[in-house]
Amino acid sequence: MTELQTLLEFYDPDTVELMEWIKSDTSVNASFTGSMQLLAGVKLCTGRPITNHPHYEDKHLRQKTKELYQIYGRRLPEEVHTILRKYSSDYIILEDSICLAPTKDGCRLPDLIDIDRGEIPDFGSEEEGLTRSKIPRFCHQIRYGEKEYSKYFMLVFENKTFRVYKVLQSRL
Numbered sequence: 001m002t003e004l005q006t007l008l009e010f011y012d013p014d015t016v017e018l019m020e021w022i023k024s025d026t027s028v029n030a031s032f033t034g035s036m037q038l039l040a041g042v043k044l045c046t047g048r049p050i051t052n053h054p055h056y057e058d059k060h061l062r063q064k065t066k067e068l069y070q071i072y073g074r075r076l077p078e079e080v081h082t083i084l085r086k087y088s089s090d091y092i093i094l095e096d097s098i099c100l101a102p103t104k105d106g107c108r109l110p111d112l113i114d115i116d117r118g119e120i121p122d123f124g125s126e127e128e129g130l131t132r133s134k135i136p137r138f139c140h141q142i143r144y145g146e147k148e149y150s151k152y153f154m155l156v157f158e159n160k161t162f163r164v165y166k167v168l169q170s171r172l
Helices: 002-009 013-025 036-046 059-072 077-086 109-116 138-144
Strands: 091-095 153-158 162-167
Touching: 013 036, 013 153, 013 162, 036 091, 059 077, 059 109, 059 138, 077 138, 077 162, 138 162
Parallel strands: none
Antiparallel strands: 091 162, 153 162
8 A cells, every 4th residue: 555655646647648648649650849857758658759858968959949948938829830840840738837837036947038039038127138028928828729829739638737739730
């Protein structure tokens, strides 16, 4: 019984549901983009291709990850689509724990992406070299299914932790 309690301590039903969905509802060749920590689990649990791997690093991989992480930045849907197609991504997995994380010290992933792009982060103050963007945060705005997003992405899976969008091949 102690062993069972230890196993349940690490049980995450939303992640298990996501992995089961990936295994049952996507092609074995379908590739995924998301956070590196989640993609490690996708690779391990499903064997599916991933666009950026967390277990090794080089200059090229850092640049690729920076581009792919624009899913958490203030980018237009067509810009994100172009990046994802560049890396042959079939699906994106968005995590509200990243997209909607409260900012305390400006060190959450969306803040770092904003600063890297020369933009003032959410709840940030004016600083030399940074401008306030009028473009909404992609990971947040896509949830509303507006036409400018739905012509590039289709929601195919959702639970309380994850949203998975199919990256559409052609622009409608």
